[in-house]
Amino acid sequence: MSKGTTKNQSFIADGLCFRPQTPDATYSEADNNKIYRIASNLDNAHSTYSTDCRRSSLSVNIDTPSGESDNEEDNFLDSDIQEVGYFSDVFPNEFELNDESDSSTYYSVMESEFPEQSELCNYKLLNQIGDGAFSRVFKAVNVAGIEQIPVAIKVIKKKSIFGEYEKYGNGAEDGDRIKPCNRESILNEIAIHRMVSENNPYSVKFISFQESTTYFYLVSELVTGGEIFDKIIQMSSFSEDLARHVITQVAMSIKHMHYMGIVHRDIKPENLLFEPIPFYGVDGDEFKLGVGGGGIGLVKLTDFGLAKIISHNTAKTPCGTIEYTAPEIFNFEEYSMKVDMWGIGCVLYTMLCGYPPFNEKDQSKLVKKISEGDYQFSAPWWDGISLGAKNAVSHLLEVDPRKRYDIGEFLNDPWLNTYDCLRPSTLDDQPASEYAYATVEDILNGSFDKRTTENLHSALEQSYELQEQDDTESHKSASSQYIFMPDNNEPLRNSSFDELDGPFSLDLKRSSVYQRRKSKVSFW
Numbered sequence: 001m002s003k004g005t006t007k008n009q010s011f012i013a014d015g016l017c018f019r020p021q022t023p024d025a026t027y028s029e030a031d032n033n034k035i036y037r038i039a040s041n042l043d044n045a046h047s048t049y050s051t052d053c054r055r056s057s058l059s060v061n062i063d064t065p066s067g068e069s070d071n072e073e074d075n076f077l078d079s080d081i082q083e084v085g086y087f088s089d090v091f092p093n094e095f096e097l098n099d100e101s102d103s104s105t106y107y108s109v110m111e112s113e114f115p116e117q118s119e120l121c122n123y124k125l126l127n128q129i130g131d132g133a134f135s136r137v138f139k140a141v142n143v144a145g146i147e148q149i150p151v152a153i154k155v156i157k158k159k160s161i162f163g164e165y166e167k168y169g170n171g172a173e174d175g176d177r178i179k180p181c182n183r184e185s186i187l188n189e190i191a192i193h194r195m196v197s198e199n200n201p202y203s204v205k206f207i208s209f210q211e212s213t214t215y216f217y218l219v220s221e222l223v224t225g226g227e228i229f230d231k232i233i234q235m236s237s238f239s240e241d242l243a244r245h246v247i248t249q250v251a252m253s254i255k256h257m258h259y260m261g262i263v264h265r266d267i268k269p270e271n272l273l274f275e276p277i278p279f280y281g282v283d284g285d286e287f288k289l290g291v292g293g294g295g296i297g298l299v300k301l302t303d304f305g306l307a308k309i310i311s312h313n314t315a316k317t318p319c320g321t322i323e324y325t326a327p328e329i330f331n332f333e334e335y336s337m338k339v340d341m342w343g344i345g346c347v348l349y350t351m352l353c354g355y356p357p358f359n360e361k362d363q364s365k366l367v368k369k370i371s372e373g374d375y376q377f378s379a380p381w382w383d384g385i386s387l388g389a390k391n392a393v394s395h396l397l398e399v400d401p402r403k404r405y406d407i408g409e410f411l412n413d414p415w416l417n418t419y420d421c422l423r424p425s426t427l428d429d430q431p432a433s434e435y436a437y438a439t440v441e442d443i444l445n446g447s448f449d450k451r452t453t454e455n456l457h458s459a460l461e462q463s464y465e466l467q468e469q470d471d472t473e474s475h476k477s478a479s480s481q482y483i484f485m486p487d488n489n490e491p492l493r494n495s496s497f498d499e500l501d502g503p504f505s506l507d508l509k510r511s512s513v514y515q516r517r518k519s520k521v522s523f524w
């Protein structure tokens with residue numbers, strides 16, 4: 001294809017394939033590495049695409065003149081235009097293409113120890129910082145940009161998700177594979193990630209996406225503190241103020257998602273990342289209002305692989321991580337946004353006492369306990385914890401979803417709005433609520449751009465039926481903790497649990513700190 005060719009234009013912006021109507025969009029060829037370069041007006045969006053790359057099946061419904069496709073790949077692509085029609089609404093910027101292209105850069109593979117580098121353009125992988133069932137996550141820098149701002153790149157190997165059960169990330173073990181996901185699942189994750197992280201400081205910010213022959217690359221903001229999971233392991237448990245500080249930010253993120261009609265479905269300490277702050281106090285756990293404590297500052301929700309648009313408020317596909325899964329999912333009842341509230345309850349409980357509310361080696365016993373809401377505030381762990389905190393947990397770990405707190409009720413919970421560090425020692429004659437420094441609702445109102453979310457609502461409505469078709473597709477399979485829609489009505493399958501270190505401990509083997517040490521990967 002020669003420079004300036006207009007035939008059968010395919011425009012790749014942010015790694016997604018579009019056939020836009022924009023007449024003056026051009027693409028060019030870089031001779032040595034056959035890169036088609038398309039400019040996008042996205043901030044920092046890399047706008048290159050290799051001919052080696054398989055194009056995404058994502059497309060929008062724009063007429064392409066018939067008979068113009070002159071090779072097999074283009075024909076394949078034409079027939080591959082499909083689904084996810086709402087994408088044009090979600091990614092409106094990609095249509096505003098212009099001619100100003102940066103140079104595309106493939107970082108020299110010879111200098112990289114990572115095979116993933118070979119098909120990645122514009123970014124240099126620095127070191128591995130995490131992994132999931134089908135992915136490895138790297139710290140990287142944009143070598144094409146003026147400033148080399150570090151980012152995180154989640155690399156998903158296509159083979160590992162398209163049916164071949166191939167070990168990839170450290171979290172993957174033979175036999176752990178339950179169900180491969182498809183490209184649509186990945187694109188769903190990207191679309192939702194991008195939507196929910198816009199104007200939301202409490203979600204990891206989506207930056208861009210690339211697809212190559214072998215990999216998907218999801219570029220996002222780098223969050224440098226690590227996982228809340230590791231912090232719980234490190235600190236045993238959090239003070240009430242610190243737990244409140246963390247869970248409030250999670251609640252803000254979830255409020256944003258629920259407002260958009262999206263349920264996360266995988267809230268757990270591993271999916272809560274944080275920006276570090278300096279340690280205060282001798283033991284490192286002194287809390288500073290508006291700053292944080294225990295080294296934890298801003299908290300950001302991540303991993304939207306199981307998130308789902310349910311603008312009509314209910315969904316039926318069982319999914320999630322078993323220990324944090326709501327009972328109505330096991331019972332195959334219709335469930336709703338309230339499953340996230342159960343997840344928030346599990347995380348809050350875990351942060352306060354250092355162990356999860358439902359903790360059984362035997363999976364059927366675990367499921368029974370969850371179904372019955374059978375958890376305790378056991379001594380001595382809960383002895384020093386306030387009634388207000390227990391009350392909040394109880395309203396979240398309520399088996400009947402109709403009685404369970406919704407996100408608005410949780411954000412108005414008295415305990416959530418009252419910081420202990422503000423209480424004077426002579427508290428008895430003062431109502432605690434007088435010492436709340438601000439309601440989280442107040443903070444929320446200033447945090448999000450409601451117009452953005454309102455515009456999205458109509459797009460989300462249109463996508464509802466498409467999402468319904470995909471209801472049985474889930475791609476997550478970290479360790480053995482994920483459950484999926486059974487093909488033959490088996491409630492759960494392939495689910496052996498790791499040995500736990502004790503009845504009241506988090507599973508250390510799932511800690512990424514542990515995994516990193518084990519695999520001697522250096523971080524940061």
Ligand SMILES: Nc1ncnc2c1ncn2[C@@H]1O[C@H](COP(=O)(O)OP(=O)(O)OP(=O)(O)O)[C@@H](O)[C@H]1O
Nearest residue numbers: 130131132133134135137152220221222223303478
């Ligand atoms: N933006 C980021 N900044 C820093 N670390 C990150 C970032 N994204 C992911 N990580 C690290 O990589 C880990 C795995 O990422 P993620 O959860 O997105 O992958 P996954 O394949 O969905 O994992 P899982 O199978 O466990 O759900 C995270 O738990 C975190 O430790």
